[in-house]
Amino acid sequence: MTPGRPQAVLFDLDDTLIEYAPAAAREREAVTEAVRDHLPTGAVAGFLDRFDAYLFRHHAEVDTGRVPVAEFRDRRLRHAMRPWHSPDSALCRRVAACADATAASVGLAAGAAAVLAALRDDGVRVGIVTNGPLGIQTAKCTRLGLTDAVDTLVTSQDVGRTKPDGEVFHEALRRLGVRPGAAVVVGDSWENDVLGGLRAGLAGAVHIGPDRGAVPAPPGLLGRAERAGDEVLHLLEDLHA
Known part of the structure; x- marks a missing residue:
């Protein structure tokens, strides 16, 4: 040596x-498009703030395996949309696919x-x-x-x-x-x-x-x-x- x-x-x-950052930026754009029609006008910024804050506060739950990935993604989306909408399973799957695309594109x-x-x-x-x-x-x-x-x-x-x-x-x-x-x-x-x-x-x-x-x-x-x-x-x- x-x-x-x-x-x-x-x-x-x-x-x-x-x-990772470029793929994460693309994911953010894809998630925004997925939820836009389910939010009232002007609510996207508030949704993203809640979406980001949930990950910041709770990431250790999924990173350590205490919460399964699919369950964590559903919880995060439901928390972020709570003031305006209750996402159905189809929307949860669409947003989860955005995250899968990020991992596959880095x-x-x-x-x-x-x-x-x-x-x-x-x-x-x-x-x-x-x-x-x-x-x-x-x-x-x-x-x-x-x-x-x-x-x-x-x-x-x-x-x-x-x-x-x-x-x-x-x-x-x-x-x-x-x-x-x-x-x-x-x-x-x-x-x-x-x-x-x-x-x-x-x-x-x-x-x-x-x-x-x-x-x-x-x-x-x-x-x-x-x-x-x-x-x-x-x-x-x-x-x-």
Whole structure:
């Protein structure tokens, strides 16, 4: 292994190894069109606020497997439409299909496959740690070839907890046979990935995404990269430089 490289690197999935945001935006548009005729004029914005808020407050229920995916989707839609309409089963199925289309349409982030291959060629153990239902996240990884490109995949449903809980990171590292102090996390979420990984005792973190400006950098932050490409490799090489 190249001097200075960690023994393991844990990658987030959505908006790190895969381009999730564009597909999510298309889903939002499709859901809006699906419900528009069932809402009074001017109510779409209020519906979307409620639709988003329910996911924000309750995502851990489906991400850990406590609530089945289909049931969670129905609950979310019914909550969002409650002030105006009670959705029937046909509308629930139509909105659920929008989410299925999102999972089926995401693509790999530019450079992601090459980074994973380069790390493994260099003897670094590679894992994915992701919040999300086991079936959905595994299906995305399988379709995009990520299952064979990493050494382990740990979802929040596997652990029964969601990032930033340290047990998600620790379970991946147990599977890899690497102690936290010899590992690094790479992800787009400041709270879930960067701070979550560092609080779990990992040696360093790379933030994927835009510059956070004046936000103080925590000890262990190796730097920022626009995407999971060559920039990540350069930052990892500098870990113990």
